[in-house]
Amino acid sequence: MNSVNAILLLSCPDQKGLVATVSNFVFQHNGNIIHADQHTSQTTGLFFMRLEWNLDHFDIPREEIGEVIKPLAEQFGMTWHLQFSDYVPRIALFVSRHVHCFHDLILRKRMGEFKADIPLVISNHPELIPLIEHLGVHSEYIPITPETKLAQEDKELALLKEYRIDFVVLARYMQILSGKFVSAYPHRIINIHHSFLPAFAGSKPYQQAYDRGVKIIGATSHYVTEILDDGPIIAQDVTKISHRDSVEDIMLKGKDLERIVLARAVRLHAENRILVHGSKTVIFE
Amino acid sequence: MNSVNAILLLSCPDQKGLVATVSNFVFQHNGNIIHADQHTSQTTGLFFMRLEWNLDHFDIPREEIGEVIKPLAEQFGMTWHLQFSDYVPRIALFVSRHVHCFHDLILRKRMGEFKADIPLVISNHPELIPLIEHLGVHSEYIPITPETKLAQEDKELALLKEYRIDFVVLARYMQILSGKFVSAYPHRIINIHHSFLPAFAGSKPYQQAYDRGVKIIGATSHYVTEILDDGPIIAQDVTKISHRDSVEDIMLKGKDLERIVLARAVRLHAENRILVHGSKTVIFE
Amino acid sequence: MNSVNAILLLSCPDQKGLVATVSNFVFQHNGNIIHADQHTSQTTGLFFMRLEWNLDHFDIPREEIGEVIKPLAEQFGMTWHLQFSDYVPRIALFVSRHVHCFHDLILRKRMGEFKADIPLVISNHPELIPLIEHLGVHSEYIPITPETKLAQEDKELALLKEYRIDFVVLARYMQILSGKFVSAYPHRIINIHHSFLPAFAGSKPYQQAYDRGVKIIGATSHYVTEILDDGPIIAQDVTKISHRDSVEDIMLKGKDLERIVLARAVRLHAENRILVHGSKTVIFE
Amino acid sequence: MNSVNAILLLSCPDQKGLVATVSNFVFQHNGNIIHADQHTSQTTGLFFMRLEWNLDHFDIPREEIGEVIKPLAEQFGMTWHLQFSDYVPRIALFVSRHVHCFHDLILRKRMGEFKADIPLVISNHPELIPLIEHLGVHSEYIPITPETKLAQEDKELALLKEYRIDFVVLARYMQILSGKFVSAYPHRIINIHHSFLPAFAGSKPYQQAYDRGVKIIGATSHYVTEILDDGPIIAQDVTKISHRDSVEDIMLKGKDLERIVLARAVRLHAENRILVHGSKTVIFE
Numbered sequence A, B, C, D: 001m002n003s004v005n006a007i008l009l010l011s012c013p014d015q016k017g018l019v020a021t022v023s024n025f026v027f028q029h030n031g032n033i034i035h036a037d038q039h040t041s042q043t044t045g046l047f048f049m050r051l052e053w054n055l056d057h058f059d060i061p062r063e064e065i066g067e068v069i070k071p072l073a074e075q076f077g078m079t080w081h082l083q084f085s086d087y088v089p090r091i092a093l094f095v096s097r098h099v100h101c102f103h104d105l106i107l108r109k110r111m112g113e114f115k116a117d118i119p120l121v122i123s124n125h126p127e128l129i130p131l132i133e134h135l136g137v138h139s140e141y142i143p144i145t146p147e148t149k150l151a152q153e154d155k156e157l158a159l160l161k162e163y164r165i166d167f168v169v170l171a172r173y174m175q176i177l178s179g180k181f182v183s184a185y186p187h188r189i190i191n192i193h194h195s196f197l198p199a200f201a202g203s204k205p206y207q208q209a210y211d212r213g214v215k216i217i218g219a220t221s222h223y224v225t226e227i228l229d230d231g232p233i234i235a236q237d238v239t240k241i242s243h244r245d246s247v248e249d250i251m252l253k254g255k256d257l258e259r260i261v262l263a264r265a266v267r268l269h270a271e272n273r274i275l276v277h278g279s280k281t282v283i284f285e
Helices: A018-028 A062-076 A100-110 A128-134 A149-162 A179-184 A205-212 A247-270 B018-028 B062-076 B100-110 B128-134 B149-162 B179-184 B205-212 B247-270 C018-028 C062-076 C100-110 C128-134 C149-162 C179-184 C205-212 C247-270 D018-028 D062-076 D100-110 D128-134 D149-162 D179-184 D205-212 D247-270
Strands: A005-013 A032-041 A046-054 A079-084 A090-095 A117-123 A139-141 A167-170 A189-193 A216-223 A233-240 A274-277 A280-283 B005-013 B032-041 B046-054 B079-084 B090-095 B117-123 B139-141 B167-170 B189-193 B216-223 B233-240 B274-277 B280-283 C005-013 C032-041 C046-054 C079-084 C090-095 C117-123 C139-141 C167-170 C189-193 C216-223 C233-240 C274-277 C280-283 D005-013 D032-041 D046-054 D079-084 D090-095 D117-123 D139-141 D167-170 D189-193 D216-223 D233-240 D274-277 D280-283
Touching: A005 A018, A005 A062, A005 A274, A018 A032, A018 A046, A018 A062, A018 B018, A018 B032, A032 B018, A032 B032, A046 A274, A062 A079, A090 A100, A100 A117, A100 A247, A100 C100, A117 A128, A117 A149, A128 A139, A149 A179, A167 A247, A189 A247, A205 A247, A216 A247, A216 D233, A233 A247, A233 A280, A233 D216, B005 B018, B005 B062, B005 B274, B018 B032, B018 B046, B018 B062, B046 B274, B062 B079, B090 B100, B100 B117, B100 B247, B100 D100, B117 B128, B117 B149, B128 B139, B149 B179, B167 B247, B189 B247, B205 B247, B216 B247, B216 C233, B233 B247, B233 B280, B233 C216, C005 C018, C005 C062, C005 C274, C018 C032, C018 C046, C018 C062, C018 D018, C018 D032, C032 D018, C032 D032, C046 C274, C062 C079, C090 C100, C100 C117, C100 C247, C117 C128, C117 C149, C128 C139, C149 C179, C167 C247, C189 C247, C205 C247, C216 C247, C233 C247, C233 C280, D005 D018, D005 D062, D005 D274, D018 D032, D018 D046, D018 D062, D046 D274, D062 D079, D090 D100, D100 D117, D100 D247, D117 D128, D117 D149, D128 D139, D149 D179, D167 D247, D189 D247, D205 D247, D216 D247, D233 D247, D233 D280
Parallel strands: A090 A117, A090 A167, A117 A139, A167 A189, B090 B117, B090 B167, B117 B139, B167 B189, C090 C117, C090 C167, C117 C139, C167 C189, D090 D117, D090 D167, D117 D139, D167 D189
Antiparallel strands: A005 A046, A005 A079, A032 A046, A189 A216, A216 A233, A274 A280, B005 B046, B005 B079, B032 B046, B189 B216, B216 B233, B274 B280, C005 C046, C005 C079, C032 C046, C189 C216, C216 C233, C274 C280, D005 D046, D005 D079, D032 D046, D189 D216, D216 D233, D274 D280
């Protein structure tokens, strides 16, 4: 049976009775909790929760659930987001010259590793367009120069709207987005940086890692904010290297990290498992 | 403020209203939930929960909490265990010839890495006794031969009782315990096996790993059951090896794994974070 | 400059003067050693070496090098294999129903992550053929039943010959090869098994891992021998799981391991970095 | 048989015939090479080698080997270091308030995990002195204030000389050494920094990691240079954390990393397995 679940993400100041109130709400309306996960940050005094319940015998129609939650949320000062498990989020991929993350995401989507559509790919490199179209994905070539940047970004924002995009994934996209663009999709733009942030922010992180002589390299997926490589971290992974590894070897090993770490972030976001507070994330796996 | 928390571990068949009922119980008696973690096994239909709440304004005296929980638990068919955060569990260490895990646990205890007492160490090797006593720990030398085994185990069981031991840790203890002994402390005897179980069960796992030519070795902490190296797994960790590693190199690398994996299991058990079902564990970290 | 290197892999009983003799041979003929790696197994008394040198000013023509090595090798009882860095090995991929490893290898080859051609893909599932052909790779549909197995394998062996295949990669191929087939390509058939061997050999390893309640899962690439899942191990990797992971979650996490571990084995073999002795491998990375 | 090996570490500009010349030297004097490892850095054009050979039938007396190597080394412009396997290096441990690395190294030494003596421990905290002496190790209490720093360091340098110390290990020593001190033991002072350098250099790295919201923490052992936390990295390791980990949890997990990573560096240095070039290390494992 493919019945539908409701997924509620919420955060608020910690206080007595939060778990009881929220779980009672589901129980009293005859819902069955499938997953419940909560976290209280001792340093900020904030409470975070992800609740997933089955709607099979739930006695509130799904289109009215939000209305019923509203007063409850106001009472506790909750920020909240409600989604349903049959909704398929829509991703726009941005890609430049390096295509391994792009290919990886397209393949994972096809093999059903995460539930999302990719109706739009934007590239600032014309040579990728035929390749993308060959894969049956709609693509737009939008070159960026310092002079055209803001105008081109407006075009991109219009496309995101036209294609009803839920979130943007920068799959090794080599352009820095403007503040305007970033603020149009707050915590909805995911980037992959090919280092273990905060080490080696900025350009050529593998070269930086080689020059510093580290024994482990990493990759970091994070939400994009206005400060470069500084947004809330979603996932990280690392692998060992040695003095035998040239910069090219490091790049090769790093590509596997990038693919895995970016795919993990995309899946977590698509499944509504991430709550952001300040510069940090709570991940409900 | 060093106020006391109650920690409730429970499991029962999954059913609607479990989270609501349990969290209501705490809320209505004015308790503040510090941590709540639950899990539903889709294959067995079992529900597991660990609930930790602060007793500062809780309106049931701690010695009566169990009585109040009882009818609630019966209603849902719950197996449950209640403990308080100011209780310091008492461990008996069993040790043979290899002392790295023994030393490691003594040191971690001293440095406060887990909250437990170690009032008793039992060794079947006489040469360890002065070393153990030098560390200020009470020890008993109990040699084991096939003929004396059952009688000596009775002596050990009497000591465990005398010292009010909560759980036993086999820190590379090289004797197989009898069924009688094991069943006296069900899911309360923790062993460290120096392989990635179920690979290389039995004796000389590092030699077995070397002979097979694996590229990764491991260590496994588990509860002891009557079948050797077959009990519910608590923690595992691994490290890479190569053709350059001799059996001695593998042993050396393995010792670090053993220390970490056994210490992790001891801490998890001491903090009431483990629920056993069948041959598996639920770990609430 | 894309000059050519010679790569010599050798093994023999350990004895004095081996490194000196081999490196002198290169030096006296005006070769420049790029990489030299050796290993002596203390348990077997065997010596292994991989030597890579540049042929730019080497004074023996490449087609005669083998002839000159022959008497040297005989003197020390060496088993040896000579190859040149401009040779592109030819791979046949065998694939069944799970296509993630197949896709991964095709993509890595395209992106230049290893140097090899894949002129032939064989599948026992007809529905994959159009997909494979769409990727521009030649494929053959060869169904296998217990009755047709040996005849069909003869057809496969003929194809391997026709396409001048150097080594075979079983990219989640779900058929057990006959002894005849295996012995036609000794240490030249690479399989990926989706467990941390020797744990969970045989069928449904992820289900086995779930049932046993392990906390870490793995994948193993190995050479195929006549005994199932028992050949010399080339590479292994692992990832952590918890009680929260269903069999489906474990499969998903395992797929990333399988891709990486199989790709690593293919690259190592294609670059002549593997020496087999008995049931073990020496890997010169 | 406990026969003695010679261990030669060397580096020089890469050139033809290096491996042949060095291995011939050993062969012609009837030595048996036990391990040989070399590396050529493509970016710097430098050649590095570690050669270990058995002296059983070597026809040069050990005290004259250096003299024979000298002209060979001059011919190729080699920097070199010769040591014998029966030499036991002498370590001075510096320790402040955190004692886990100190205890770990003392225990590993006792259990024979590395071959070195620890004849001297220096602490700037008086309360550690009785603890250290109880372990049977000689200790000196040398408090440091900004005013007394240079004078106290002179006292320390005198002690290092008196105790014929080969290398210094800062086992979570919380004082920054002066340039004078550092230059007296170039590449012979090993520090453990409790972060994944270059991330979180300086003070309170675990707090920094918590504040940044990273998903992985690390530890780094490195040689001390005049610039804080900037010296050549010897070893690094990492472990995963999540939003559930408080700063205290991170510290606890980090302590295991620190112990392992520092012990690895001490063993590598004691066994003459490290060559430094510029800000990087070559590690011959």
